Amino acid sequence: MFYKADNGLREIQFDEIDSSFLTIGIISGTELEEIKDKLEFSDSSVEKCKRANPLFRTEVEVHSNYSFTELRVPNGSGDDDYIAMFLMENLILIIDIFDRDGSTMDIFRRVINRFPAEKINSAKVVCAFMESLVSDSGALIEKARNELVKMEEKIINDDAGDGFNIELLDIKKELLVFNNYYEQLLDIAETLSDNDNDIFREEEVIYISNLQNKIQRIVNDIDSLENSADHIGDAYSSSLDLKLNHSMKFFTVITTIFFPLTIIVGWYGMNFVNMPELHWKYGYLSVIVFSALVVFTMVFIGKRRKWF
Secondary structure, rough: OEEEEEEOOEEHHHHHOOOOEEEEEEHHHHHHHHHHHOOOOHHHHHHHOOOOOOOOOOOEOOOOOOOOEEEEEOOOOOOEEEEEEEEEOOEEEEEEEEOOHHHHHHHHHHHHHOOHHHOHHHHHHHHHHHHHOOHHHHHHHHHHHHHHHHHHHHHHOOOOOOHHHHHHHHHHHHHHHHHHHHHHHHHHHHHHHOOOOOOOHHHHHHHHHHHHHHHHHHHHHHHHHHHHHHHHHHHHHHHHHHHHHHHHHHHHHHHHHHHHHHHHHHHHHHOOOOOHOOOOHHHHHHHHHHHHHHHHHHHHHHOOOOOO
């Protein structure tokens, strides 16, 4: 499917492409195989369009007559979209490698209908397409920030359950995926803004630079969220350590209070013959009273010294 900006934006066939006018197209990897020689694409670039690359961070290939890049677009369902882009002077070609839900085609249709034909240019189309790929960034960042705030409140309110670490890990995984994704887009924008092969006119490069700045702000926001997640993890670990310290303090105080009784038990457990208390009528009762007095004395001392 190709569209030509010539007195309006109209659909054309591949043979009708005119290098004097901007053409925007979206095709499959199979269709690319049929036209690659006419467009003088390298075999290595075409080969990459035959499979889905699971990596986010892929290089932008800058050739003398075109630039090429691959894109992995996460959609949250696990079936990520995979596309590739060939950018030439007055030709933007998107390769739909894998798109289960048709979202790539939807974005393409929105982009080509966004600008009047007389005002459209290569840089505007590229920027519009990539901006569509980051259109959900605001909602993503707001959602992640709200989730992190709620988790922080759980720590403060001592309401973090057993699954707290798993919940935090899931958020970190999601942030990592989108950080890699936006870093990938930033790499592409940076390379395109350099315009080493002059596929954009000088006055068009400003659009790419603005796109680069926008993506950079998104990356900075996600980096900030990742740091917040790390701090929340540290705070949770500190809260666990504090609880453990409280427990150890409690048991230490209990041990200290009842330690004198251990000495008494050991003393009278020796059963020497000449221990008068063993044959005294009130010996048993006196030891009970003495032990109680010792415990109360230790509790009194503990209260005065603020052991508990």
